[in-house]
Amino acid sequence: MKPAAFEYHAPSTATEAVTLLAELGEEAKVIAGGQSLVPMLALRLAVFDHLVDLRKPSELRGIEVRAESVRIGAGNTHASVGGSEQVRRAVPLLSRATPHIGHFQIRNRGTIGGAIAHADAAAEYPVVALTLDAAIETLSPRGARTIAASDFFTGMWSTDLEADEIVTGIEFPVWHGRCGYAIEEFTRRSGDFAMAGAAIAVRLDADSRIDRCAIGLFGLAATPVRARAVEKDLLGRPAAEISAREIGTAATASLEPSSDVHGSAEYRRRVGAVMVARAWQRAIAEASND
Structure with a gap:
């Protein structure tokens, strides 16, 4: 299929772009790289009278x-x-x-x-x-x-x-000190959106205790989420005494993923726990070797 007809705008500055958006109202849509919008337009899942391109500013x-x-x-x-x-x-x-x-x-x-x-x-x-x-x-x-x-x-x-x-x-x-970072995700095929994934950043103090950490999860809720309660519980604990598997289970326990043709909510939660555990192990290993 082809997109419905639209008028194309290519403003030279960001100020011109937002001015256009204000003038054109709800019938206008911003396009940047177009990797999400263009397929939607081509399938007519979305229709706009005006596209405002942000490539020039x-x-x-x-x-x-x-x-x-x-x-x-x-x-x-x-x-x-x-x-x-x-x-x-x-x-x-x-x-x-x-x-x-x-x-x-x-x-x-x-x-x-x-x-x-x-x-x-x-x-x-x-x-x-x-x-x-x-x-x-x-x-x-x-x-x-x-x-x-x-x-x-x-x-x-x-x-x-x-x-x-x-x-x-x-x-x-920018984080400083003995830091480690990792991102893990599970997809059906390479390049697909993640069914479940985790992004982790961790910092160790001089005694290899958790000085700072952040656990992000994606593909498991309507938005990306943070396991803030788990993060708080980990602070001050010796890295060597922490079970990655337990962290994965705790980080995903309260989530309620959607069920679809790709997997049930319980399946996604279990996969998410594994992704957290893997990312945690990699991040801790990097921080420990710093």
Whole structure:
């Protein structure tokens, strides 16, 4: 099938883009890499009279390393994020998540801002943003604002963004010290969205006790989620005495995944527990060797 007819707009700046969105109203839709939107348009699962393309604004690109964080422009492709040595050194979890995203064609076109704004609960970048307490920078005709990742994802494919607002960048905090990072996911086929997955960051103190940790889960709820109660319980405990299997079970116990043709809720929960356990083991091993 082909998309329904629409009018194409290519603003040169982010300000022009949000002005257009405000003028055009509900009949307009932002397109960045188009890796999620274009298939929906082609199947006529979505119809818009206007598409506002965000590829031209230069202020939406670039990677800036700051003292305690890394800011990544929303227009950076997955490939540019995954290939950045700056990102690999400063935000390893984000770098390691990138190869899990679709196929190389998708990574060459899709953008980090688009992935965050699309808010698929089974996608990798949203869970990394949540796990690392990233800040989502946005712009609307009313000005700029910053939204904590914990407040940004509000439901399945829904966010705190207003209709005339776009993501301009994402700021990821940089962890220091004896840190380890890992992301694990289970898919039916390579490139598919995850049925269940986990992203983990952990830091050990000089005595190899858990000094800081974050456990993010995806594909198991309407949004990416954090196992905050488990994180709190782990603080101060010797890493060597922690059972990865028990952490996996505890992190997924309260979740209620959906059942579908790919698997039951119980199956997804069990797979999620295994993904947490595997990611925990890898993250602890890396932190212990630092």
